[in-house]
Amino acid sequence: MIKDILSGYKSSMPDGVHTELRAQMNRNRAVVLMSGNIIRNEREDISGVSARSYKNGVYGFASMAEISDDAVKKVLKASLENAEFLDKHISKNREIFPALPDGRFMRDISMPDPEQKIYVEILRMMDDYIEKNCPGLVSRMLMATSNGVEKLLVCSDGHDIHDDITRSHIKFKLTAMGNSGNPVDLAGSFGGYGSMLEIANNMEGLYRQVDGVYERLMDKRSGIHPEAGIKTVVMGSTMAGILAHEAVGHTVEADLVMGGSVARPMLNKQVASELVSLTDFANTAYGQQTPQPIYVDDEGTPAKDAEIIKNGILVGYMNSRESAQRFGVEPCGNARAWLFSDEPLIRMRNTLILPGKDKLEDIISSVDDGYYLLDYNNGQADTTGEFMFGICSGYEIKNGKLGRPILDTTITGMAFDMLKTVDMVSDTINWTSSGTCGKKQPMAVGMGGPALRCKVMIGGR
Amino acid sequence: MENLKNVAFSALEALKARGAQQAAVSASFSETKEFNVDGGEFSLFRTLFDNSLSLTAVKDGKKGSIGVNHFDTETINSAADNCIASAEASEADDNWEFGPDAGEHSFEDGITEPDMNLFFRRCQELVETIKSDFPKIMIEQLIASHNTLSTVYINTNGTVFERKSGLYNLMIMFSGHENGKGSSFFGTGFSTCDLSMAFIDQASLKRDLADVEKQIDTVPVSGKFEGTILLSPGCLGNVLYYGLSNFANGNAVNAGTSLWKDKLGEMVADERLTISLAPRSEEIVCGDRWTGDGYLCEDFELIKEGKLNSFIMDKYFSNKTGFERSGNYCVGNMIVPAGTTPLSEIIAGIDRGLMVGRISGGNPSSSGDFSMVAKNSFIIENGKIGDAVSEVMINGNLAELFKNIRDISKEKEPDGSCSLPWIAFDGVTISGK
Known part of the structure; x- marks a missing residue:
């Protein structure tokens, strides 16, 4: 546990400068088992202290790999000097952020x-289970990972925090030989908020996940290439999560909005069917804790939900304190940093397309000719809103019934165009949290949603 | 450097004292100075001081690793305890092996004392040049840094490597905007030790900026056809990376999923294609000097005139599979020799296809099948570059792509990490709306 040597420096933070002082420890654990052999077995503990100073519209930042009074003094001094260097050459002369109410947030940090x-x-145990219950595999790769982040933050204004968030997952990839003679593979993951002990206590849940992936992989051996073109698809709830994050979420991060994203001129305009609403939840959704619960962000802003799309209308962006000031809104706590040596950036937390009223089986039975897309192995989006998701699991839908499995393919489209084609939304949601968002720094995020019926361009042969 | 060596030897002794029969330690100190531009404005100046201590131990054939970033005695002893505990929790595998005693080697390269004032002026100059010469371009983000790294590697076989290096890196993301319309974003960058040249003239930056300005207005491609894709050097690097990771990587060979696992010494690509992994080449800025398992890096030809010469194989996978260890494992340091045809002639010879600046898509599956979105791309028709396109997909198979080379350009665009030409590939399915 990080000892609080930071609070004593709060009173010495200079006037007219927004200052953040942060001590942080990242704990990463990973073991990889490849077809029964341990090929990776690592632990990593990374800690240090950093300071960021905002003066006249520019930031200075400095970090050191030690948590000591000497290091605190050095990073405070260097961060201010760095801000002053830029200020001298750039001269933006912007005002400091509107002050936030002081407060302190401490969570149980005995993770x-x-x-x-x-x-x-x-x-x-999992490998033994697969060997016994999943015949016909060419290879199996299993990975156990855990990322824990303990933060102690002291700000010149706003909330100070001491928090610890850990997420743990089992990720796995199974490979079999397809009927065409080429290998086919499928991946899965299991876990979420909490330590690896919680997975150890739910091995039956993990095995059920393995069973599901194995069953779909066996189907996929006889998979066909989908027919290329614009098709009616049912995006499963896992797909809705990546859609929420990649295709919409990034375009409404205020730094990318200022960089010219497609969302810049769309505020208060229709960007989706009125069946579509999207929120970036801070820590609690529908009475349940979200996968990445954020109570105070790394700028000292108390976190609250950021409503992005409401009944098809774009109603807001995700902001830092700086971007919120420029857009004239209140920040919701989206500024987050990955390592002690990283500065806070505007990041998503738990981005969810909200559930609708349709039953999944009714959505599938409503499609005469299309595809049911279940899972992805990659997702990217452009600031234009053009997205690309690699599809690794899915089935044809013919006359309202699931048909042949499909091989790996890609779907693409313009997010705000595609979302306008959504005409059915399921009443249940699914969260995923094993992925790491990339944007200068990595970041743990949660994402989720319901199943959606929509039109999208699908690749094929 | 002496302090780093002392830290490394203390950690190695701590591992040996706890029963490690084989062990390796890497200790590093880094200093990073970085300027950021966001939304076209300078926004941040960062200074980072970091340490890294990596311990790997093999005890009774069981391997464990730990990484920390403090050098004090308490941390070293705790890390050694955890490293051995991790190893003991693992399972015996006789294939773990560090390189034999390579002796003592010391390297110093690059710019270890940066001129930050000149560096900042070069960054300012770049931002101003883009504003004046490319007025439709919005810089979404520019990250310009100087990184100095001092590092020591030692292992129980007697090897001692030490190095001090420094280089400037620049990464820029931008998009084009006009009359309320915007292009796709584009990212590029380079590594250099040379501040004498304006950044706008480095690597492919000027051409990339000009191309993106032309990509604000796009047209959809109709229907589906088999055509030629002409990949820019940056885009080619991604495609080659995907292919080599799937087919030539020791992990894939060991897993049995590589389509090339039985092809060593056989033709896997067009005879005009040679791919070297060359971290020691003068074309590569501050490439690796040693491998993670304790060998000095040696450049090698992975594919020579179309023939698979080697896999990308560390000592562990070499022992597992029986194939020879490769000279290095630096897939990020590819060099492809230039062809003989000028780029303009290659374009003039293409009836129908795409000039592709970026692809958006994930790692292709083990089969090599790929399905990607062509971004920052132009249509080519009747030997001429036409409109920029949007919502176009390219589909095919990577293993087939290596064989279906139409031509390799005379021009190259080295960026400090790779040195690649343009390559045109035939037989790719191109599909639009």
């Missing part, structure tokens, strides 16, 4: 950190 042998044992 367990299991020994490495727990990771190995879980993978070994």
